[in-house]
Amino acid sequence: MTGIHGDELEGQLVCFYVAKKIRENPGKLLGTVDIYPATNPLGIDSVTRGIPGFDLDMNRIFPGEPDGTLTEYVATRIIQDLVGSDLCLDIHASNIYLTEVPQIRINELFRERLVPIAQEANVDFIWVHGANTVLESTLAHSLNSLDVPALVVEMGVGMRLTPAYARQLTDGIFHLMNRLHIWKDDVENPVKKPVFSQDPDEVCYLNAPVSGIFLKKRCHGEIVRKGDEIGSILNPYTGEVLQCVAAPESGWLFTIREYPVVEEGSLLARILIRKADEL
Amino acid sequence: MKKELLYTIPSLYRDDFRIHGYRFGQGRKALCIVGSMRGNEYQQLYTCSRLVSILKGLEADGSLSSEDEILVIPALNPGSMNIEKRFWPKDNTDINRMFPGYRLGETTQRVAAGIFNQISVYENGIQFPSFYMPGNFSSHVRIMKTGYENVEKARAFGLPYIVLKVPKPYDTTTLNYNWQIWETDAFSLYGTVTDSIDEASAQELIQSVLRFLKAYGLLKREIPAGMDSIVFTDRDLITLRPKTSGIFRCLASAGARVQKGQLLAQILDACEGEIIEEIRSSDSGILFFTHNRPLVYANTAVFKLLSSSLAAAPI
Ligand SMILES: [Zn+2]
Numbered sequence: 187m188t189g190i191h192g193d194e195l196e197g198q199l200v201c202f203y204v205a206k207k208i209r210e211n212p213g214k215l216l217g218t219v220d221i222y223p224a225t226n227p228l229g230i231d232s233v234t235r236g237i238p239g240f241d242l243d244m245n246r247i248f249p250g251e252p253d254g255t256l257t258e259y260v261a262t263r264i265i266q267d268l269v270g271s272d273l274c275l276d277i278h279a280s281n282i283y284l285t286e287v288p289q290i291r292i293n294e295l296f297r298e299r300l301v302p303i304a305q306e307a308n309v310d311f312i313w314v315h316g317a318n319t320v321l322e323s324t325l326a327h328s329l330n331s332l333d334v335p336a337l338v339v340e341m342g343v344g345m346r347l348t349p350a351y352a353r354q355l356t357d358g359i360f361h362l363m364n365r366l367h368i369w370k371d372d373v374e375n376p377v378k379k380p381v382f383s384q385d386p387d388e389v390c391y392l393n394a395p396v397s398g399i400f401l402k403k404r405c406h407g408e409i410v411r412k413g414d415e416i417g418s419i420l421n422p423y424t425g426e427v428l429q430c431v432a433a434p435e436s437g438w439l440f441t442i443r444e445y446p447v448v449e450e451g452s453l454l455a456r457i458l459i460r461k462a463d464e465l
Numbered sequence: 466m467k468k469e470l471l472y473t474i475p476s477l478y479r480d481d482f483r484i485h486g487y488r489f490g491q492g493r494k495a496l497c498i499v500g501s502m503r504g505n506e507y508q509q510l511y512t513c514s515r516l517v518s519i520l521k522g523l524e525a526d527g528s529l530s531s532e533d534e535i536l537v538i539p540a541l542n543p544g545s546m547n548i549e550k551r552f553w554p555k556d557n558t559d560i561n562r563m564f565p566g567y568r569l570g571e572t573t574q575r576v577a578a579g580i581f582n583q584i585s586v587y588e589n590g591i592q593f594p595s596f597y598m599p600g601n602f603s604s605h606v607r608i609m610k611t612g613y614e615n616v617e618k619a620r621a622f623g624l625p626y627i628v629l630k631v632p633k634p635y636d637t638t639t640l641n642y643n644w645q646i647w648e649t650d651a652f653s654l655y656g657t658v659t660d661s662i663d664e665a666s667a668q669e670l671i672q673s674v675l676r677f678l679k680a681y682g683l684l685k686r687e688i689p690a691g692m693d694s695i696v697f698t699d700r701d702l703i704t705l706r707p708k709t710s711g712i713f714r715c716l717a718s719a720g721a722r723v724q725k726g727q728l729l730a731q732i733l734d735a736c737e738g739e740i741i742e743e744i745r746s747s748d749s750g751i752l753f754f755t756h757n758r759p760l761v762y763a764n765t766a767v768f769k770l771l772s773s774s775l776a777a778a779p780i
Contacts, residue, residue: 240599241551246635253704255598256762283556320562322634393571397477421477449555450474451572 187222187268187276190244190325192229192236194279196342199352204359217368220271225264225325233345235281246320248328265328272366273303274336275359276326282344283445284453287311287407288351291338293321294384296330301382304337306365308358308377310407311440311458314384343444354378381438383458390435390457394419397449398428406442411462416455419448435459466521471538472579474572482544484580487517487537489524495533495683497587497649498674499640502561502594503552504545505660509593512656512667513539516674528686535683536587541580561594562635564643581640585647589618589681591674592640592651595659596754598766601719603753604669606694607653609636613645616696619652621680622673623691626753626771629698652677657719658757697775702753705768709742711735713761717752717768722776725749729768732761749773 188197201223208215224230226237226244236243237257250261268274280286289311290304297314304312321327329336339355342348361377363369383389394400398419404410410433419429431454433439441456448454467488474482500506500513517537523529540546544554552559558573565585566578584590596602605626608614619627636642644651654673656666676691678684707713712733717723723746732742744767746752754769761767 235557240597241557242597253706253764255765259764281556319634319637391569393569397475399477423477447477447555449476449572451570451575452555453571 189224192234193344196279197277203356214370246323248325277339279342285343285406285444286340287440288341312380312382392455394448394452396428399446400448412436489535492532494587496535496589497584498537499592500539502541504550530683562638590644590649590651592653601657602655603720609642611645615650621677623676625692627694627696702769704766710763719755721752751776
């Protein structure tokens with residue numbers, strides 16, 4: 187599944203690679219693989235994140251309503267179509283503002299079942315987060331509640347493709363398919379051992395203290411030391427540096443701001459706090 | 466009345482973002498009124514701005530209680546309104562999905578927290594919101610059914626209807642819901658329209674607020690009595706949907722009393738102009754909500770009908 191947010195395109199390439207590999211190796215396919223490149227087709231087609239028209243976030247309308255509006259009806263039918271699957275991946279690409287390392291986000295309610303599967307998905311990071319009422323209306327939550335293991339992948343950045351990430355996740359998907367006996371490959375490539383975090387205090391959020399232009403100095407996936415400059419907020423009118431943004435803790439920079447225009451509060455980076463010897 | 470700056474964000478490319486409040490009286494934190502939160506809520510802004518003007522007059526002639534405080538915030542999101550955008554200018558987030566807010570979070574979480582911190586201390590909260598679907602409503606008070614809702618108090622508005630909304634997951638981040646959780650009696654007042662101005666509807670809501678002020682001792686002046694509100698939950702409404710998509714020719718308006726079988730709308734083929742479907746009322750009652758866009762998709766909830774078995778008012 188991908189394209190629930192019409193401005194997140196990284197999943198398009200993953201769908202392409204998965205479909206291509208299946209096309210080229212039909213004999214290896216032992217099960218049914220459904221590919222949904224455009225869960226929100228009007229959104230992708232019109233460069234719109236939400237559902238065009240009234241700007242609804244499609245990932246807040248699940249499980250939908252059979253007698254509901256067009257969108258609620260679509261949500262219901264999608265769920266009906268997915269129920270019974272051995273596994274579902276819902277591939278997101280952050281948004282247009284932030285770049286993310288390939289990661290799987292898991293609601294703590296479903297941790298026991300999902301973490302072992304996520305470990306085999308060839309991602310860099312598994313992030314178990316707290317339960318949140320609002321997230322109950324997401325596709326993944328609805329599926330997990332209906333006993334379909336559903337993993338939420340976040341990787342790359344909105345409106346762009348990152349081919350290396352798409353290949354990495356494609357490898358992970360075939361690895362999982364092999365494990366589930368949907369795919370038969372005699373050679374099994376090893377998968378990455380992901381960084382794992384389930385303690386909310388381990389993740390440090392950097393928000394813009396002032397409005398301006400954010401120039402990033404470090405890239406997502408890099409190790410940073412406490413005090414390192416992550417980037418700076420500039421004033422293009424005056425040539426002043428309004429604020430240097432430094433890492434408040436040492437750790438792993440797994441999210442970085444991509445979209446330069448920021449205002450007070452805009453998220454600039456996330457750091458997974460780790461001691462030097464753990465990195 | 467004191468005009469106060471409640472929240473501000475310095476901006477690089479345009480004037481600073483500012484939320485202003487208008488404070489009447491001082492003492493017991495009696496009532497807070499919030500107008501528009503989204504950039505297309507013009508009617509909500511208009512209603513609230515007229516209310517500020519009326520309260521100013523009432524205060525000047527000594528008709529407002531001097532021991533109680535009323536705070537009015539006509540525009541929570543002027544930055545979006547100025548550019549005709551419904552949601553937040555930079556990231557398209559909705560302030561009314563950010564409550565109670567987070568002081569150290571992203572911009573709209575900060576706005577929500579900065580405002581909520583100041584308005585959650587009031588005994589009563591009134592909000593003029595808009596619905597997530599485009600359409601016109603029959604005037605009503607809407608209350609989230611949290612277990613803390615105060616239906617009896619809502620009768621003081623004297624509006625024809627009180628609707629109890631059973632919250633969905635995404636409702637838990639609205640102002641109305643969080644006000645209730647923080648022990649403010651919260652009421653959302655819906656008029657007919659959102660992105661245009663309807664004078665009669667604004668007057669109706671202003672009168673209902675004044676009636677509420679009177680009932681709770683905030684106003685020392687007689688206000689004409691209101692209606693005896695009919696109370697129901699949003700799930701009691703009958704939804705009518707077309708089977709086809711096309712041009713929506715609406716033949717009835719929100720608030721109208723309709724008969725079973727009455728023609729309410731026609732759907733026309735969008736290019737050939739033929740009537741391809743008729744929508745008739747499945748029951749007699751009050752049209753509570755009508756779709757207000759020129760086009761319609763199949764299965765859109767175009768009418769919500771309050772059956773006459775619930776709408777027991779005389780014809
Ligand atoms: Zn997404």
